[in-house]
Each structure stands twice: as structure tokens, then as C-alpha cells.
Amino acid sequence: MGRSPCCEKAHTNKGAWTKEEDDRLIAYIRAHGEGCWRSLPKAAGLLRCGKSCRLRWINYLRPDLKRGNFTEEEDELIIKLHSLLGNKWSLIAGRLPGRTDNEIKNYWNTHIRRKLLSRGIDPATHRPIHAPLSDFTITFAKGEKKDVGILRRDEEKTRSSCSSEESAPWRQYRCPDLNLELSISPPFQQPVEPIKGKRRLCFTCSLGLQRTKKCKCNGFLGLGAGVLDYRTVEMK
DNA sequence: AATACCAGCAACCGCCGAAGC
DNA sequence: GGCTTCGGCGGTTGCTGGTAT
Numbered sequence: 196m197g198r199s200p201c202c203e204k205a206h207t208n209k210g211a212w213t214k215e216e217d218d219r220l221i222a223y224i225r226a227h228g229e230g231c232w233r234s235l236p237k238a239a240g241l242l243r244c245g246k247s248c249r250l251r252w253i254n255y256l257r258p259d260l261k262r263g264n265f266t267e268e269e270d271e272l273i274i275k276l277h278s279l280l281g282n283k284w285s286l287i288a289g290r291l292p293g294r295t296d297n298e299i300k301n302y303w304n305t306h307i308r309r310k311l312l313s314r315g316i317d318p319a320t321h322r323p324i325h326a327p328l329s330d331f332t333i334t335f336a337k338g339e340k341k342d343v344g345i346l347r348r349d350e351e352k353t354r355s356s357c358s359s360e361e362s363a364p365w366r367q368y369r370c371p372d373l374n375l376e377l378s379i380s381p382p383f384q385q386p387v388e389p390i391k392g393k394r395r396l397c398f399t400c401s402l403g404l405q406r407t408k409k410c411k412c413n414g415f416l417g418l419g420a421g422v423l424d425y426r427t428v429e430m431k
Numbered sequence: 432a433a434t435a436c437c438a439g440c441a442a443c444c445g446c447c448g449a450a451g452c
Numbered sequence: 453g454g455c456t457t458c459g460g461c462g463g464t465t466g467c468t469g470g471t472a473t
Binding site: 209210211212244246247250251254255297298301302304305306 | 438439440441442443444
């Protein structure tokens, strides 16, 4: 048996919200706060799905929203965060006060994608268009070097003074000027050699989080089980 | 002036994970 | 452990207004 709908669709409005609906929703949340979205529509006298109310509030009616154009600084921050996090719009939005995930997602799809393409950068991979696909890892290490982005393997070879990190057999991707203020320490394990110079990590495992059913990678730092000890996660 | 096309954005849909029973 | 419910998320759709022809 499938999941039941979140509301009675036959008796709900759809489409654009009216001023009156907005006012009702604002008044209700001001009086009662954000609570159970499922019961909110009935309590507020709205013929809307709870999800629809939540979306309308979060994306449009919330008082702390910053309306208006994105600044150049916000643009660059979004690009950097996207290169690190991928399409994790809610995480990206969390780093941009007053912006919503939906807003950033729309902005990405309409403006930034084009901007990157005009720079000759693939917005999906943040690599130069037509560059061959290969593996890379993301490091959170605080590097003193100012070089940002992708180290090609042939470039690595030509570096005369490589540190042990830089001479790693797989590619490194570093975002040195992006301070996420998040440090993750996996449980101590003996280092695992990467497989023949290749290492594939899914996003979940690259963050050291619990692996998903779809995960086929080798787990965080090759731990296989992909279990993260949350006692070692520090949020500064 | 009418029509076609396009870009931007609000809103919906469906899936997933967590929590509760 | 399995099922249901709910909140949250990302992908997609479709409406609207602006611009080109």
C-alpha cells in the first residue's frame, strides 16, 4: 500500500497564492509560530496543503528573507559552495543568510550556469569544458598556497617540490579560501592505499556520513562501513 | 498591433530519512 | 522489524512578463 497523501487534494487550492491567503498564513504563524504543517492549513482557515503552506512561508513570507538581486560576493560564494557541495541547495542556502534554497536553485539555473558556461567552465563539474573526467577528492586542509581548483595529474608530476599531500596518487581539489568552519575527524584507522591511483567517493562518503543504499564507493577514507563517529565532529 | 519566443521564478511533485507506534 | 506519518529536499513544471520579429 502506498503512502497516503498529505492532504485531501480534492479540497485544496493550487497555484499562485492570493493576498488573503498570505495574510492568513502570516497571521497564524505570528500568533502560533511554525509548528505542525499538516494541521496548520485547517487551523489557519486555509484550503491549502500543509506542504504548500510551508513552502510559501519559507520561500516567500518569512520576515528575515533578503529580497533583491544577488551581489557579486554572493555569486562567487554560491559557485564555491556548489563546487564543494554540489546540488545541496539547502546547505548552500544555510551559508547565505536571508536566501532560500529555492531562490538559490533558481538563481543557479538561470544566471550562474550561464555565467560559468561563458567562462568555459562546466557548471556541473566546475572543470573546464571538454576536460577529461577523472577522479578527485576534496580536502578541507588549511593550505597556505593560494592556488584554487583542480590539480591535473600531469601538473602534479611537473611540480618539483611536492609535499606528501600533493604527491598523492589521486587528484586533489582544495578550496583554501572557503572557511566552512566544519572539521570532521573519522575514527582512527590505518591509512588505506587507494586502488591503483583511483579513488571514487560518493558525496555522502566524502563527508564521512552514513552510506546510502545506492553507495558503491569504498567509504570514507576507505573505511568500507562508512560509519562516522559523531563525537568527533566539531562545529566551531 | 499581433504573435512567437525566451527568461525568470513561484509552486508542485515525488522521493527520502527520521521519528513514532 | 515493519509500517505509517511527517518534514525536508531537489528536480521539474508552468505561469507571467519582457523582448524580438
